[in-house]
């Protein structure tokens with residue numbers, strides 16, 4: 001894995017946006033995997049700024065969400081479909097049809113999961129997948145003990161994830177109990193992975209993912225199997241790393 005450590009969360013967003021923009025410069029019709037949660041917001045805002053102010057062409061992107069809650073209507077502001085409309089489709093100038101999200105409202109949720117896999121395959125697979133990491137090491141909503149080769153499926157959210165995400169809802173009980181998420185095997189098929197993490201509360205999960213054994217107790221550790229993975233961290237998120245001399249661009253020796 002390439003691990004890049006930067007002083008602040010703003011530096012993380014700018015550096016990660018560079019990685020995405022480089023990819024888009026090489027292939028404007030990039031298939032971009034988009035994470036939700038707070039971690040990638042700075043990347044989306046920086047890309048949108050470059051589109052507005054520097055003419056970055058985002059018009060040919062095709063985007064795929066990592067996951068979605070079940071039981072929330074698309075229009076519900078807490079749904080990931082609504083998040084991606086606000087943070088990606090609108091500011092990137094993309095029609096909603098180009099931002100695909102698993103359909104968590106379908107009665108046959110397993111079928112919805114399979115169809116989502118098919119839609120990723122039909123787009124030619126994901127070129128660059130943006131990821132955050134949960135405090136328990138989850139990526140997407142693949143909670144600890146997920147199969148390392150899992151596919152898109154329905155999962156129950158852990159108590160820790162529901163409590164972590166309660167900040168986005170009016171009351172803790174409003175957090176859905178289940179989700180549809182790309183599996184770890186699905187994520188590993190993306191041609192390039194870009195994980196961002198900021199803040200001390202992610203430090204333990206980041207250390208387990210980067211330096212721990214590959215193990216289902218830390219789903220993000222499966223990224224060690226991927227040949228083209230970059231982690232962009234701020235100093236706080238990197239604070240429990242102990243093994244390597246990680247890249248710190250711009251720092252004087």
Ligand code: GLP
Nearest residue numbers: 035036037038039132133134140
């Ligand atoms: C959420 C999402 C993940 C996200 C993670 C971290 O539950 N399903 O895709 O990466 O948890 O969230 P945040 O970036 O808000 O800390």
